[in-house]
Amino acid sequence: MTTTESAENYLETILILSKKLPVVRSVDIANELGFKKSSVSIAMKNLREQRHITVTDAGFIYLTDTGREIAEMIYERHERISSWLISLGVPEEIATEDACKIEHVISKESFEAIKKNVL
Numbered sequence: 001m002t003t004t005e006s007a008e009n010y011l012e013t014i015l016i017l018s019k020k021l022p023v024v025r026s027v028d029i030a031n032e033l034g035f036k037k038s039s040v041s042i043a044m045k046n047l048r049e050q051r052h053i054t055v056t057d058a059g060f061i062y063l064t065d066t067g068r069e070i071a072e073m074i075y076e077r078h079e080r081i082s083s084w085l086i087s088l089g090v091p092e093e094i095a096t097e098d099a100c101k102i103e104h105v106i107s108k109e110s111f112e113a114i115k116k117n118v119l
Helices: 005-020 026-033 037-049 065-087 092-105 108-117
Strands: 053-055 061-063
Touching: 005 026, 005 037, 005 061, 005 065, 005 092, 026 037, 037 053, 061 065, 065 092, 065 108
Parallel strands: none
Antiparallel strands: 053 061
16 A cells, blocks of 8 residues: 555545535645645546545545545544644644654554554
């Protein structure tokens, strides 16, 4: 289950938006991330080909089981790492930015160890 950082960010964004909106569309993702709709369309095509999302005829985007698994893993890492950094006194904005970088590169083993012993 190897995905790019970009794909992980898109999947995480779809997960977050699906908690806030009745349906998620490419335009919602573009607005959330500040990207052009054309860039998002290309990314959605790639995620669909990798079977991480399905897109209805109406343009509604849903995570598949594998897409949801990746999105939830990244989201959990983001939430826990940013909370941890904030608890260490890092300003929230910086903690959130740093967590966004760390969440993609930390190994499963290191994250589990941190989760067990620190978070």
